[in-house]
Amino acid sequence: MLLYLHFDSKTVKEPVISLTTLEKKTLINIIRGSVGAREGELFVEIEDSRASEIIEFIRSKGVEVTEIREKIAKSEDCIHCGACISICPVEVFSLNDDFRVEAEVEKCIRCGICIYVCPVKALELPSI
Ligand code: SF4
Ligand code: SF4
Numbered sequence: 001m002l003l004y005l006h007f008d009s010k011t012v013k014e015p016v017i018s019l020t021t022l023e024k025k026t027l028i029n030i031i032r033g034s035v036g037a038r039e040g041e042l043f044v045e046i047e048d049s050r051a052s053e054i055i056e057f058i059r060s061k062g063v064e065v066t067e068i069r070e071k072i073a074k075s076e077d078c079i080h081c082g083a084c085i086s087i088c089p090v091e092v093f094s095l096n097d098d099f100r101v102e103a104e105v106e107k108c109i110r111c112g113i114c115i116y117v118c119p120v121k122a123l124e125l126p127s128i
Contacts, residue, residue, distance in 0.1 A: 006064040071108035
């Protein structure tokens with residue numbers, strides 16, 4: 001499961017991710033983020049089967065947690081150039097038998113890279 005974590009000026013100074021991995025004995029995959037002195041945000045992937053208890057633990061440390069359901073959206077403007085196929089780290093895009101690019105959006109981890117390579121701006125990440 002993909003989560004968006006928002007840290008305020010207090011929680012950004014706490015080792016919340018380390019505490020969660022140690023105390024809940026789980027692995028947390030940090031996909032991307034930005035951390036400053038006053039606040040921070042992280043996109044992380046956690047175990048689906050233990051999502052509730054992990055989310056509860058992170059929230060108990062004062063961090064705002066949002067479950068991400070919105071994935072990449074590909075519009076009708078796509079010209080099927082294929083540029084997004086090789087750049088996506090989780091192989092969301094592929095060519096079908098008619099040489100058109102299809103997207104398995106449920107695999108998207110919201111890294112955002114593909115948006116920058118699309119020549120016609122056909123890709124968009126809906127806000128969470
Ligand atoms: S946002 Fe990242 S994971 Fe999602 S489709 Fe684009 S490149 Fe792939
Ligand atoms: S990069 Fe853009 S135009 Fe090219 S196949 Fe992907 S979505 Fe379509």
